[in-house]
Amino acid sequence: MNMNMIETSGLGKRYGTTWALRECTLAIPAGHVTALVGPNGAGKTTLLNLAVGLAEPSAGRVTVLGGRPAGSPAALDGIAFVAQDMPLYKNLPAADLLHLTRNLNRRFDRSYAEARLADLGIPLKRKAGRLSGGQQAQLALTLALARRPRLLVLDEPVAMLDPVARHDFMAIVLTAMADDGVSVVLSSHVLAELERVADYLILLSRGRVQVAGEVEDLLASHRLLTGPAAGADRYAERPVVHVRRAEAQAHLLVRAGPDDPVPPGFQSHPVGLEELALAYLREPGAAALPGPARGQNAQPTGVTR
Amino acid sequence: MTALTVAARPQRDAGLRPVPWRRMAWVTWRQHRFALAGVAALLGALAVYLWLAGLHLHHAYAVATACRPVNSDACQMMLSNINGPAAEIIAVLLQAVPAMIGAFVGGPVLARELETGTFRFAWTQGVGRWRWALAKLVLLAVAVAAAAGAFSVLFSWYFQPYLADGWQIPLAPIVFDLRGVAFAGWTLAAFSIGALAGMLIRRVVPAIGATLAVYAGLILAVGLYLRQHYMTPLLTSSPNVPGQAWIISQWWTRGGRPVSQSVIDQVLQSAPQQVAGKGGIPKSPGVTQYLIQHGYLHWTSYQPAGRFWPFQWIEGGWLLALSVLLIAVTVWLVRRRAA
Numbered sequence: 001m002n003m004n005m006i007e008t009s010g011l012g013k014r015y016g017t018t019w020a021l022r023e024c025t026l027a028i029p030a031g032h033v034t035a036l037v038g039p040n041g042a043g044k045t046t047l048l049n050l051a052v053g054l055a056e057p058s059a060g061r062v063t064v065l066g067g068r069p070a071g072s073p074a075a076l077d078g079i080a081f082v083a084q085d086m087p088l089y090k091n092l093p094a095a096d097l098l099h100l101t102r103n104l105n106r107r108f109d110r111s112y113a114e115a116r117l118a119d120l121g122i123p124l125k126r127k128a129g130r131l132s133g134g135q136q137a138q139l140a141l142t143l144a145l146a147r148r149p150r151l152l153v154l155d156e157p158v159a160m161l162d163p164v165a166r167h168d169f170m171a172i173v174l175t176a177m178a179d180d181g182v183s184v185v186l187s188s189h190v191l192a193e194l195e196r197v198a199d200y201l202i203l204l205s206r207g208r209v210q211v212a213g214e215v216e217d218l219l220a221s222h223r224l225l226t227g228p229a230a231g232a233d234r235y236a237e238r239p240v241v242h243v244r245r246a247e248a249q250a251h252l253l254v255r256a257g258p259d260d261p262v263p264p265g266f267q268s269h270p271v272g273l274e275e276l277a278l279a280y281l282r283e284p285g286a287a288a289l290p291g292p293a294r295g296q297n298a299q300p301t302g303v304t305r
Numbered sequence: 306m307t308a309l310t311v312a313a314r315p316q317r318d319a320g321l322r323p324v325p326w327r328r329m330a331w332v333t334w335r336q337h338r339f340a341l342a343g344v345a346a347l348l349g350a351l352a353v354y355l356w357l358a359g360l361h362l363h364h365a366y367a368v369a370t371a372c373r374p375v376n377s378d379a380c381q382m383m384l385s386n387i388n389g390p391a392a393e394i395i396a397v398l399l400q401a402v403p404a405m406i407g408a409f410v411g412g413p414v415l416a417r418e419l420e421t422g423t424f425r426f427a428w429t430q431g432v433g434r435w436r437w438a439l440a441k442l443v444l445l446a447v448a449v450a451a452a453a454g455a456f457s458v459l460f461s462w463y464f465q466p467y468l469a470d471g472w473q474i475p476l477a478p479i480v481f482d483l484r485g486v487a488f489a490g491w492t493l494a495a496f497s498i499g500a501l502a503g504m505l506i507r508r509v510v511p512a513i514g515a516t517l518a519v520y521a522g523l524i525l526a527v528g529l530y531l532r533q534h535y536m537t538p539l540l541t542s543s544p545n546v547p548g549q550a551w552i553i554s555q556w557w558t559r560g561g562r563p564v565s566q567s568v569i570d571q572v573l574q575s576a577p578q579q580v581a582g583k584g585g586i587p588k589s590p591g592v593t594q595y596l597i598q599h600g601y602l603h604w605t606s607y608q609p610a611g612r613f614w615p616f617q618w619i620e621g622g623w624l625l626a627l628s629v630l631l632i633a634v635t636v637w638l639v640r641r642r643a644a
Contacts, residue, residue: 052429056641073433074321083425089336090421096335103328104430104437106321140426147431 003030003066005151005183006051010060013046020046021207024060028185028200030150032214033177035198036187037277042204044187045084048155051185052081065150077106080144084155086136090129094122094139101143113146116172134165141169145176152176154186158193166190170197191274203277205284212289215273221288222276225252227266235263241286242279253279255288324432329440337445340410344449347405348456355395359463362387366466388472392464396479399460400524403488406449407495408516414441415639416503416512428639438639442500442632450493457488468549475613476551478528485617490624495520497631504635504642527620535619538606544593549610558602572596 004027012022021043028034036044049055050062053071061069068075088097094117102108117124120138128136137157144152152173158166174197176182188194194201201218203211211218225235232243232250238260244251253271262268280286334341365387372380415438418424428434461484467473473480482491498519503512538553546552557564576595593603608616 053434054425054428073323073431076429076433077321077431079429081425081429083422083429085422087422087424087426089423089426092335100332100335101430103332104324104427104432106324106431 004028004063005030005032005034005066006062006064006185007067008047008050008060008062011047011050011057011062012059013043013050013055014058019058019207021050021204022059024204024207024209026202026209026212028183028202030066030183031181032200033174033184033186033198034200034202035194036185036202036204037189037191037194037281038187038204038210039189039281041206043207044204045155046207047204048081048153048185048187052076052079052153054081078150079153080147080149080151081153082137082140082144082155082157085160086140088128088136088140088143091127093125093127094131095124097128097139097143098124098146101146105147107148109146109148113142116142116145132165133160134162134168137161137165137169138172141172145172145182148180149182152182152184154184156187156189158188158190166193173197191277194277195273198273201273201277203280205281209289210284210287211277211280218276218288219271219273221255221257222271223254223256223258223260224269224271224275225254225256225262225266226250226269227252227263231263231265235266237261237263241288242283244279323436326436326440329432329437330444332437333441333444337410337414337441340413341445341448344406344410344452347402348452351399351402352456352459355459355463358391358395359459362392362463362466366470369470384470387466387470392467392473393479396464396483399483400479402456403453403492403495404517404520404524406453406492407497407499407520408513409499410445410449411496411499412503412512412516413509414445414500414503415635416507416509419503419507420509435636435640438636439632442497442635446493446496446628446632449496450489453492454486454489457484460484460488471548474549474551475610476532476608476616478532481532481613481616482524482528482620485614486621487617487624490621490628491524493628494523494624494631497628497635498523501631501635501638504638532616532620533608535616536608536612538608540604540606542602542604544597544603546605546607547609550607551610553606553608555603555605557596558604559600564601569596569601572599572601 006028007026009025011024013020014022020041024043024047036047038044046055050057051064051070053075056071064070064075065078068078089100092100098108098110098113098117102110114124117139120135120142122131122135122139128139131139137160141154141157154173157173158169161169170193173184173186177184186198199215201211201213201215202209222241226249229245229248229250232245232252235252235254238254238256241253241255243253252266253276256268258268258270260268280288365383369380369383369387372383374380415424418427424434427437430437464473464480464484468475468480475481475484481487495516499512499516502515502519503509506512506515533551533553539550557566557569573592573596576592596603
């Protein structure tokens with residue numbers, strides 16, 4: 001699939017004098033579960049709000065579903081958004097929320113929604129406000145998926161959930177992805193969860209895109225080198241993203257492949273997504289962005305420090 | 306999935322049919338039925354009272370007008386017994402009804418969504434946020450205005466004897482805006498003020514407070530300063546101003562020039578005791594006759610009672626225009642507002 005679910009160029013959002021997001025240029029391809037990662041205040045929610053049309057850009061532009069202006073009727077029709085903290089009408093029973101959502105959209109798969117809620121054991125007559133946090137999240141997700149969207153946008157979907165509810169929630173997201181080809185963009189600061197689900201990573205830091213790329217590519221192009229601390233400073237073969245020192249040992253996250261030479265005394269390991277993300281989060285100056293050859297964005301390849 | 310084929314031809318979106326308006330009717334009813342039930346309960350309770358009091362009043366009035374001889378003390382007593390403070394208290398209390406409806410129905414429509422964060426759910430549905438806002442506001446506005454209009458018909462019936470016996474005048478401030486189309490107009494305006502206040506303030510309780518304050522200021526300003534200028538007042542120098550006229554102002558002239566009240570007082574000081582009485586009461590017929598005989602003219606500017614309906618249409622008209630404007634601004638803000 002060569003369509004971009006979300007595409008931004010020079011996108012910026014200013015609140016008062018503060019830029020919540022700036023010079024954001026990226027393309028989120030279809031057919032992926034894209035994780036939007038970053039510390040609090042990095043601009044994750046701002047980026048998602050811009051993509052679903054809740055906020056207007058202060059600079060640049062954002063399109064969705066292959067070129068539709070964000071927030072346009074055609075865009076809203078194909079995107080389902082579950083906002084942070086699952087805002088639902090707490091005084092309405094689940095059945096009424098189903099009916100409400102059906103009336104607010106052109107498409108709504110009622111039988112799917114009812115079957116899902118039955119599977120989850122959520123009583124249709126119970127008010128949303130009296131469901132557990134996990135059930136509320138599931139209800140919000142069910143309402144979103146029953147709209148049969150092409151893009152599902154989730155803002156911090158699992159932050160409030162316990163590990164079991166978190167697992168169940170993500171399982172449904174992945175099922176929808178596998179069964180219906182829904183593309184998913186989710187923001188989270190629960191890194192461990194992403195390892196399992198995400199195959200595309202975007203790392204935001206201080207309102208800017210720091211890392212963007214397919215998880216597979218990112219993992220293949222980074223290695224973790226472990227060796228004597230004294231040798232860490234002399235390493236210059238490949239760009240270093242982050243150095244972590246522990247006693248006499250140093251752990252270097254470097255942009256290198258498995259076949260790149262390893263300095264004497266060092267061992268080369270593959271890196272995990274959580275480790276990779278953490279390293280970049282600790283080095284806001286470093287960046288790994290897709291090069292001109294890979295996408296529509298003219299961004300320099302490699303590491304800058 | 307169909308994603309690719311649809312995306313390859315985005316021009317097909319031009320034919321994308323929006324969510325039908327009628328679906329919003331269910332949404333509006335489901336989300337605001339308690340507010341609407343509250344309006345129905347409030348107006349219903351008042352209507353029952355007016356109905357019962359009205360039956361009693363109309364009966365008493367019929368008995369009093371059938372009383373003969375008309376000018377006998379007994380008959381006059383019967384008539385004056387009908388006119389009690391209760392009716393005036395009711396009229397004053399009813400002034401608050403449009404404000405309450407506006408504040409408690411109109412205020413929360415958007416403020417509650419913004420306060421609880423549910424706007425992030427509502428505004429990202431396929432219907433689109435401005436259609437959502439427009440449908441809700443128009444449906445609720447029509448509902449509350451219709452309920453208020455029906456109620457004011459009942460009030461007009463209830464109040465009829467007081468106007469018929471000349472105790473109250475139709476253009477008087479506390480009666481005028483409860484009858485005709487004005488009551489519905491004020492209710493509509495209060496609702497629109499509430500909706501806009503909710504959008505601007507984004508919190509329910511402050512929005513309700515602001516709505517009550519703005520509404521009170523507006524209706525006071527209209528009653529005190531604006532309404533008398535709807536049409537040019539009539540002017541008469543006759544001491545007999547037409548019955549039930551709404552008197553705007555009165556003054557004296559002599560030889561075409563205005564005369565201040567202090568001059569009039571001086572003239573009355575020198576008047577014979579039997580005319581002026583002790584201290585002089587300028588409005589008594591004897592005094593007026595005396596001053597007219599001495600070349601003074603008593604002018605009255607007034608709005609005749611026959612202008613009731615023109616005034617109603619003028620007030621109803623601009624209230625409707627104001628409400629349309631406020632709702633349009635609110636919908637525009639919904640469309641524009643950044644999250």
